[in-house]
Amino acid sequence: MAAVWQQVLAVDARYNAYRTSNFPQFRTQYIRRRSQLLRENAKGGFDPLLRHQYLRLRSLLLGLRYGPLSEQSSFRAHSNSIRSSRTTLDRMEDFEDDLRAQGPRGHRRSVSRGSYQLQAQLNRVVYEEKSPGSLVPTSAAEASRAMAGDTTLSENYAFAGMYHIFDQHVDELVPTPPCVLRVLRGHSRGITDFAWSLSNDVIVTTSLDATMRIWATEDGKCIREIPDPDISELLCCVFQPMNNNLTVVGNSKQNVHVMNISTGKKVKGGSSKLTGRVLALSFDAPGRILWAGDDRGSIFSFLFDMATGKLTKAKRLVVNEGSSITSISARSWISREARDPSLLVNACVNKLLLYRVVDNEGALQLKRTFEIHQSSNPVRSIFCPLMSFRQGACVVTGSEDMCVYFFDVERASRAMVNKLQGHSAAVLDVSFNCDESLLASSDARGMVIVWRREQK
Template identity: 85%
Template sequence: MAAVWQQVLAVDARYNAYRTSNFPQFRTQYIRRRSQLLRENAKGGFDPLLRRQYLKLRSQLLAQRYGPLSEQSSFRTYSNSIRSSRTTLDRMEAQDFEDDLRAQGARGHRRSVSRGSYQLQAQMNRVTYEDKSPGSVVPTSVAEASRAMAGDTTLSENYAFAGMYHIFDQHVDEAVPKVQFANDDKNRLACCSLDGTVSIFQLVPTPPAVLRVLRGHSRGVTDFAWSLSNDVIVTTSLDATMRIWATEDGKCIREIPDPDSSELLCCTFQPMNNNLTVVGNNKHNVHVMNISTGKKVKGGSSKLTGRVLSLSFDSPGRILWAGDDRGSIFSFLFDMATGKLTKAKRLVVSEGSSITSISARSWISREARDPSLLVNACVNKLLLYRVVDNEGTLQLKRTFEIQQSANPVHSIFCPLMSFRQGACVVTGSEDMCVYFFDVERATKAIVNKLQGHSAAVLDVSFNCDESLLASSDAKGMVIIWRREQK
């Protein structure tokens, strides 16, 4: 029940900007001490019912003292706070920043909570920021203290993955297009294969083992997604169906045919409502599906210019990006109340070049504050875009040379926010290597390069504490890499 204490901290952090308005320095001290006490209390054997009653009472008292938060803001806080304690504050801070970004269009309407969020973040990180433009913060030269807090380790040292921890080869001869660790989990991993199955692995205790294999699709499985609580996996397949699986026993809960009777190529959960899943198909359509009813959501469909190959929500679930095989990235506004999609923007990356992977991130690191989109396209480059407004408009920020001209290669942001200088992204490549790039380094951006695959590396995934990295390739090999211990 540690999640309840995380929810308590989330509520306190939301109201923290209103505390001691004449002495803002005490807000940082208060929230740190509050976090410490809640972590200590979480270790005790308190009655779960009492914890929930305390959370309810605490929320009511804070609302009476400072006024109620908006319903949408409270819902986002609650949803984010149930994730692991390691990243709770990071995600709340990221949410605050996105709130501030949206407020740029109405400067005169900014509330003190937005400015308070910046002050709190700057004090907690011991970093001095200067405002370059409304809603934009960048680190100054005084930021060295934040890196010292992280032990003065370099980005290269932090991502010194070297040895192979384990190799899974039960899918050999059929590509493994997706590999992903469970949410906030160090040891549980899944992968899907074009042989029509999904494997769930347990990496600890040693030796690593296959927990279960999900069988039922009649053709290759193209994509899958873990639910937030990891109790359900959704899969899409070339057999024109999506399936919902219980991870505890591997049983198929429901089979849902594609509304267009077309091959399904990708899927993603709506981050704020895991009852809704978005799928993309071979007939250029995206559909919002209710996995409880097995039906398409009214107004939750839209058409792209080509086959839908990749999908990604921003963390609050308000913007959905979709990439197709004609080289376009579309942004959609998602209505939280109805599930309706509204087409907002379109960006042509390269005409006719498939967009095979999209990953959204609120902040790349504590010192790289722009909401960003990481994109793989078949142009032999990894692309990093800055999200410039609340309609998902993209502005190219960096490109990194990789080999990708035909295969569905994927990439990821490193999961942990960091005090270190620089920020890291990881990608597969058709040259059979895994690349780590520092997105803040102007030259020689490659931080690490892993060699061991015998085919194009299609996907990569970190566990929650970045101690293990999984990679999969076009011949079905899955390699688990271990961070080099200092």
């Protein structure tokens, strides 16, 4: 059954370049959702014959819709991003074969089917062209807004109740849900960053011990240890969104490197130098632009060659000389009604910064700032994951004043939507679950608080 759904997904991936030609940022999300739904359905024990019939029908329909694929046309559709007819998914499957040869593969995190059905319904909204370069929701958007509860932004992000407080990872206490499922042991010094693969079965970690490690999430075993090419402390990492066989790492010798985690080798032409220690990395959704921030206050943009993995330095922005860039998060659209590609940045300037991406080389223009407390700690922030038709768009950040802040980036004044208090140390990181019903925040003392959204 696994082989069949992988074949179905491979067919979808081969035609992915033709989908939403005007909105390429949706392609990654589409393939991600297809992968998760196919995996979940495969567990139901469907008749293999029916699945093979579905595969043939799916291939036929996609061929009728987009036309037969040729190596040359596929190359053009990806804007010179793939050298041959082998897709990103094919390369990922080769990597999975390599993982199987070395040890057990991790499982994918199962996600509520209902939440994905709701997300899919919200994504299937029709737009009307009202004027050149602008899109506004049709009446279908009103239906989608009603499906989501027809709540205001403030109501939607009214996180008040603490769902759970835990520090089992610190004191090895007897666990109570939610609890620590896996402890990844192997690094000899502190872990500085980690990233999940697209399929959620592999984690990459970077460490002060000058190594990156590849882990299987199913059992927590280390699949591979890869030394930093410069034998330097590794400080951050990020997966290439369209090819999870490639991971970009940043180190204390001011270098970024594109690493092939299947071979354990640095990609030729995939290295570049910044002005300081590399602390933060983020790709745009199509994976063509990489931003890197350092401890000297600079953000660099790089063009990423999808065919070779080569990095080309494009733009540099000095946020504030000498102020560390501790977090970078890219978003193609802030919301369906706020269409600017944007970058959310934490820097040690006591402000959360929102930039507009103004060209195809990743140049940035400051759009908004939000007052927070951050002068020295590695505080991080995120865009809220769901795109909706509510007025406004929300971002969440930690802060050195021990609070979690929600800001509406589209509100001209009084941008703070919510403020969560409960930590006893600087809040360093925040993360949502897939449907935004839970928010986790962590602080400098190792405490994690899981907050529950109020149900209306």
